[in-house]
Amino acid sequence: MRVLxxxxxxxxxxxVAEGLRRLSMAVDVVYDGVSALDRLGVNRYDVAVLDRDMPGSTGDEVCRWIAGSGAGTRVLMLTAAVGIRDRVEGLGLGADDYLTKPFAFAELVARLQALARRSAPALPPVLERDGIVLDVGRHTVTRDGLALALSPKEFAVLHVLLRAGGRVVSAEDLLEQAWDEHADPFTNTVRTTVMTLRRKLGDPPVLHTVPRAGYRLGS
Structure with a gap:
């Protein structure tokens, strides 16, 4: 999942960003509404977490832009305001969910995962293929019942490949969905991560390289 x-x-x-990265999410961080609009115009995000009272362009304005863009990005609005009227206004702008400050990090994560499941087509919280079971909520992976110890990036890459349902995923798409904007597209980071993930998945081989196309998960 890629989050702004x-x-x-x-x-x-x-x-928040550091906590989400430990859960294998690719996270970009900005501190004002203008920068948020800049990132949204360049990158595709599954969910945007927006503070309502940012300088420059407010969270309300950013939310309104997202709702009108047709990009499919879900919006979780954050605010210190606790009144019902404030929540209704935020939802009326096109926000998908609303969380008041201060909040528990576990609740934020649960709401983000719920929003991601509303994507089209909707994705289940547990993904399975060829004996591999990835549980997004528990952040666990097993193969044939045996637990696998994956790094956050290996987990993220496996999640993207499972979401693809056996289709080929290019290295560029993996970089877009599993890494944040600071990733260097000219490094071997994707190839290296896929190589270690393939080794951890074990035999029989299930993660395949498709020459000049990308990577595919399936027997």
Whole structure:
């Protein structure tokens, strides 16, 4: 899952981003609405976490832009306002969910995962293929009943490949969906991560390289 976190409380935004990265999410962070609009115009995000009261363009304005863009990005609005009227206004702008500050990180994660499942087509919280079972909520992976110890990036790559349903996924698409904007597209990071993931998945081989096309998961 690729997430944009936009909040002018820098410490909060950075802490949220770091926590989400530990859960294998690709996260970009900005601290104002103008920067949020810039990122949204360039990258595709599954979910945007927006503070309502950002400088420059407000979270409301960013949310309105997302709703009118047709990009399919889900919006989780953050605010210190706790009144029903404030929540209704935010949802009326096109937000998919609303969370008041302060909040529990576990609740934020649960809401993000629920929003991601609303994507089209909707994806189940547990993905299975060729004996591999990936549980997004529990952040676990097994193959033929045996637990696999994957790094956050290996988990993210496997998630993307499972979502593809056996279709070939290019290295560029993996980089877009499993890494944030700081990833260097000219490094071997995707190939290296796929290589270690293939080794951890074990035999018989299930993760295949398709020459000049990308990678495919399936027997």
């Amino acid at each position: 976190v936009a909040d002018d409380e820098r410490m909060l935004a950075d802490m």
